[in-house]
Amino acid sequence: MKRRQTVPRQWLVADSRLGERLWRAIRKLPRGSGILFLYRDLPNGQRARLIAQLRRLARARGLVLADEAAGAARRVHNSKEMLRAGMAGAAVVFLSPMFETRSHPEWKPIPRMRAAALVRLSNSPVIALGGMDERRFREIQKLGFSGWAGIDAYVP
Template identity: 40%
Template sequence: MKRVHVAAAVIRRADGRILLAKRADQQHQGGLWEFPGGKVEAGESVAMALHRELQEELGIAVTAARPLIKVQHDYPDKQVLLDVWEVSRFTGEPHGAEGQPLVWVSPRQLPDYDFPAANQPIVRAARLPAQYLITPDELERKELLQGIQTAVANGVRLIQLRAPNMYSPEYRDLAVDVVGLCAGKAQVMLKGPLEWLGDFPAAGWHLTAEQLRKYADKGRPFPAQRWLAASCHNAEELALARQMGVDFVTLSPLQPTQSHPEAVPLGWGAAAQLIDGLNLPVYLLGGVGAGDTERAWQLGAQGVAGIRAFWPSL
C-alpha cells in the first residue's frame, strides 16, 4: 500500500488561535476535525502543495510558514505521511470554500475536539512552544524563583524544574511555589518519583531515561490531559518513549556541553535520523540556544531546550 503524502497546516492567527476544519461525512475519517491541507501532487514540493491547498480550501494566501512535525500513520485501509507546517501569516479571510465548517480554537481547547488518530501528534506539537527552559542547578531558592518569574514575563511557556542536588522535601516545597508562580502562564514539568504524581495535579512530569526504562512497559502513569515527557539519548530510549505514550521528548546531547563534558554528542545529522519517523515532538538539547531554533525546525524538531540559553541571569 502506497503511503499518501499530505501537506497539512496549523494556521495560527495573531491572538494564538488555531483554525480547524471539519471533514465531510463521506470522506475518509469523515465527521472529524482536522488541520486543513491536502495531497501533495506529483512534482510538487510540500510548500507548493500547502499554498495551493489552502488557496483552494480556504481562500487564503500563505505569506509565512515553517515545518512543524511529520507524522506517519497506518490506518487499516490507508497509510499517510502528514507533512505539517505552521502558518503564522496569510492574506485573505479563511472561509470553507468547499462547504466545510471552520472554527478558531485556543491551543488549550484542541484536546476537546475529535481528530483522526494520525492528528494526535499534531495536536501536541500545536500546543507546545518552540523553546523549553530547564532550570539551573545550585541556585538559592529566592534566586531560582526570581529567575522563573523573569523568564515567564519574557514569554517562556514551558519550564522543567530540575534540581538534582536537592533533598526530596526541599524539591517538593520548591515545586509547590513554582507551580503556583506559573499557574495560567507557563506549563511546569516536574521530576522525581512517580509516587509524587498525585500531589501535583497541575504539573506535567519529565521522566529520566532510567525511569523510562523502568516504567515504559506499564504505559502512561496518568491520563492524556496531563503532560508527560522523557529524556532520551538514543534510538532505544526513543522507542521506549513511544511505547509509554509520552507527549514529547528531549534528545541530547546534540553538541558538547559544559554540564556533561564526558557525553558523546549526537550531532545534527544523527539527530535528524532519530527524529525521522518518530511521530513525537522533539526538543534538541545540549549546546544549543535560541539561535538554533530555525535549524531544529528544518530537521523536524519541535525546537530547542536549554539551561544557560534561556535562563535570564546566565
C-alpha cells in the same frame, strides 16, 4: 504537562545546578515557554515544596511545567531511549546533546542526520537540548524539532 497541551517552543531546564538563579531564569522566559523540572536529588518534601512553588509561578506567568519524574517528559540520547519514551507515553521528548555543552562536556553531540532520524522515531514533539539557544535552534529546526531547551541561554 498533559499530552494534549500545546508544546512550548522554548524551555528552561530547571535542576539543582541553577540554585537561586532559577528564579532569575524564570523571569527571562517569555509567556508560553516551558520549564522542564528535574531536581531528582532533592529530598521528597523539599522537592514537593519547590514544584508547588513553580506550579503557582508557572500558572501566574503563563508557563508550562513538565515534571520528568512524573513521566510527562523524557530526556533521550539514542534510539533505544526514544522508543522507551514512546512506549511510556511521554508528552514531550528532549533529545540531547545537539551541541557541546558545559553541563556535560564529556558527551559528544549527536550528528544531525542521526538526530533527524531520532526525531522521526518519536510519536511526541521533540525538543532539542544541549548547548542550545535561539540561534542554534534556527540551524537545526528543519530536522523536525518542535523547540529547544537550555540552561545557559537563560543564566550564563
